[in-house]
Amino acid sequence: MAWRTAVIASLALLVVGVAAQGTNYKCRMGPDASHAACGLPFELANFQGNFECNDATKVGRPANIADLQALVALYPRVKASGVGHSWWKEQFCSGNDTRSVNVVLTEQKAVLDFMGAPTDPQQWVGRQVPADFPVQVNEADEEVTVAAGVTQRVLLDYLSEYKYWKQRSGWTLPAFSWFLDQTIGGAISTATHGSTMKYGSLSAQLRRLKMVLANGTLLELSPKTNPHLFMAAGAAVGRLGVVTEVTLKIKPQQAIQRRLQELSFEQFAKQIKDTQDAYVQAKQANDVDAMRRALFQVDETQVFWALPTSSVQRVDYEHLDHEPLAVMLNAMPSGEPMVQAMSGPEDDAYKQVEKKAVAANSRMTLNSRFWSNLYVTQLRNKVAPGTFESRKAFLSMSDSETQTTSTFAPYDQYEVVIPIDRAGSCLMEVGKEVYGNDKLWEGARTPFLVRFVTEEDLYLSPTTDGPAMYINLEDYVTRSSNSPNLQFQRIMQLFRQRCGARLHWGKAGWPQHAKCFKGSVEYPTTWCHFGCAVMELDPTGKFNSEWDGWKWQATQGGKPVPYSACCTSKGFSPACTCAPRTDC
Structure with a gap:
């Protein structure tokens, strides 16, 4: 524990100037995505200032790994935090008293410097990348090692410009999510995903990770060193320790063609039912190639379902080298080709600084068709067909969209995960209720985002036992009307009770729809x-x-x-x- 003695001697210096921090600070999301609405890193609340922890809970801002180890070893209750992209207080907060601390991983000096002024990799031409730089690219092994507090957007932008050595087109993650302004550590912890039947969630793209354990020691895991603990830690919701660093697969950027279909909801539901039927039939016949061909129908598919108008924008992608049998039935290397169901450290912890949450916007409570049409119109340029490099082809929120949506109106984001072998049937059954006499569609404001992810072996991955359809849905009414959005909650209830949907580990809905979780x-x-x-x-x-x-x-x-x-x-x-x- 020599490291701890040294840390205790130096941590007192870290409090200098903290008292002068005001409440106009911005989130640590990178220069163009940051906004002044979030609580972190000074208040324990989400990126809109909601889902606050108890005021007694401390917020830790370690400047390096040694400081982090000391804090973890000292406090009885600990939870890691990033930029607060969470809608679940009970999972977000470490505890509710002074023995509890949330450690914020964006505050390590190297991470903070990089996030505040992202580096152009061209500056490393002719010289070695510093060992403490928070992003280390290994082109020979096609992997990147990144500090947990770096956001996905900043990492992707850095990789896309890493083109002065082996790969002139730059690099990218094989698959990434719609919302990019989340830390990599948070994304891995909750199995955050894009849409892919080959690469799986970001957790499935892991090659190694490091985390601080309960006693303050640092553990490195990989599928080879300890398969059991790796499959637990790869999507652990912060339950096993504090993830400090991850190593992910990367792939060269390439030209990708984006295609758009404008459909009615009924047409889309029929498409997914056809995929479901083909997959189930192939699975029953133990026909691996036929299973892959079925899943290829929704590989990388991203869908926006506008409920008030019963319309769907379906986006698909075409690669020059992408064939149906390239789809994986299990994103984890060990999973193919299975057919079965698939005073001292305390000086680095502070009292929280109170900050107002995003104010209610009463306009969001009115006219669901207006808001839906507005968002669909804004999406048109984003989903337009064409050929683009990987980083720009796959759909994600821009940094300006993050700023706007984060401060315009408060909202709660939910996500349900439905097995592919009942995905189409689920859509048809839920659709009957959504467009029935109760007009459940009136509870929606923004389009529901539908994506597809293959099976992966990680214990807490929502696709741990088979490929699935994810539906991301947002409630903009409850927080602006101060009353429950009953139509929206009924849709959630239908997904859970009739479709057997799992909930996303980092999003809303657990207290209402998984009250006695078994x-x-x-x-x-x-x-x-x-x-x-x-x-x-x-x-x-x-x-x-x-x-x-x-x-x-x-x-x-x-x-x-x-x-x-x-x-x-x-x-x-x-x-x-x-x-x-x-x-x-």
């Missing part, structure tokens, strides 16, 4: 494997957060047994049964 039921093949990783890495519950769903039980021969007795170095023992919680 992991052994929702993640039947992997929940208890993850529980064994928790027993090994965080037995005291330091990273437990405020959520009451982190619970595991086991039986053997029909009788309860101590959970630890069922854990092995490879995960949960097949001699035991993963049992549902019984306290609710």
Whole structure:
């Protein structure tokens, strides 16, 4: 623990000047995406100032990894934070008292410098990239190592300009998300995704990661060094430790053709039902190639469903080298070609600085058709067909759009995950209710964003047991009307109850739609494997957060047994049964 002694001696210097910080600071999202609405890094709230933690909870702003290790070792309750792209207080907050601290990973000096003034990689021509620079590109192995506090947008922009050495077209991540102004650490922790039946979520694109454990030590994991812990840590929602660094696959940029279909909702639902039927038939026949051909129909597909007008903009992509059999049934290397269902450190922790949240916008409560048409009109240039380089071809929010939407009106973002083998049936059934007598479509303002992701082996990935359709939906009414958006919540209820949808780990809806979460039921093949990783890495519950769903039980021969007795170095023992919680 020599590192801790040195840190304790130096951390006192870190508080100088903090008291002078005002409340007009901006989020750490990069120069053109930052705005003044967010709470972090001085108040524990999301990027619009909502979902606030208890005022007693401390906010930690470590300037380097050693400071971070000291804070984690010191506090009984810890949670990592980035820029606050979260809508779930119970998972976001480390606790509700002075023994709790949220550590903000954007405040490490190297990260803060880079995010404040992103570097053009051309400056490294003829010289070595500094070892402490937060982005390290390895062209030979086609991978990038990046500090957890760097946002996805800044990373992608840096990679696209990394073209002065081996790859003249620059580099990109194989698949990235719609919202880019989230830290890489947060994106990995929640299995954030784009739309791909080949590469999976950002978590599935992981090659290695480092994280600080409950005792303050640093652990590096890869699929080779410890497959069990890697599959747990790759999408752990911050439950196992604080991710500090990740190494991701990268690929050369290439020309990609974007195509647009303008459809009715009924036409789109029929398309997905056809994909569903083809996939199910191939799966039942154990025909791997036919399964791939079925999934290829929605590979990289991005869809905007405007509920008030029952219209759909479907965007697909064409690569010169992309054939149906290039689709992967499982994004993880070990998963193919399976056919089955698939005073001291305390000086670096501070009291929060109070800041007002984004104000209600009463206009959002009126005329759903107007708002839907407005957003669809704004999308037209974005979805226009044409040929573009990878970074520009795949759809994502621009930095100016992040600024505008973040401050225009408060909203809560939800996301549901529906297995591909019932995705089309789900759309048809939910559609009947949406356009039925209750006019549920009136609860929508922005188009629902639909994407598709292949299976991946990570224990808490929503596609851990098979490919799925993701639907991202936003409630702009509740916070501006100060009353529940009942039509919107009914749509969420339909997805959960009739389609068996899982919820995204970083988004809204858990208190309403997963009140008594039973992991052994929702993640039947992997929940208890993850529980064994928790027993090994965080037995005291330091990273437990405020959520009451982190619970595991086991039986053997029909009788309860101590959970630890069922854990092995490879995960949960097949001699035991993963049992549902019984306290609710």
